[in-house]
Amino acid sequence: MNRYRKYLRKLGLFLLTIPVFMFIFAPVLWLFSASLSTQVELFSVPPHWIPQHPTFQN
Known part of the structure; x- marks a missing residue:
């Protein structure tokens, strides 16, 4: 039991x-994820956790 x-x-x-x-x-x-996303992907509804087009511009 113990x-x-x-x-x-x-x-x-x-x-x-x-x-x-x-x-x-x-x-x-x-x-x-947000640091690699584009501006459009950042403000999309529903949000994307995995960026479709990763970028280093943010």
Whole structure:
């Protein structure tokens, strides 16, 4: 029983860590993606996470 509880605790912490990591890391990915996007792609709706025509002009 003790081993089972330890496993569940680790699993719970892992499952809690994933959304927190995504919440923190998503803006960094957006900044990198936006730096390679054109002006049209930056203001398009819905936003593009991966630029279709990467450029270094921004």
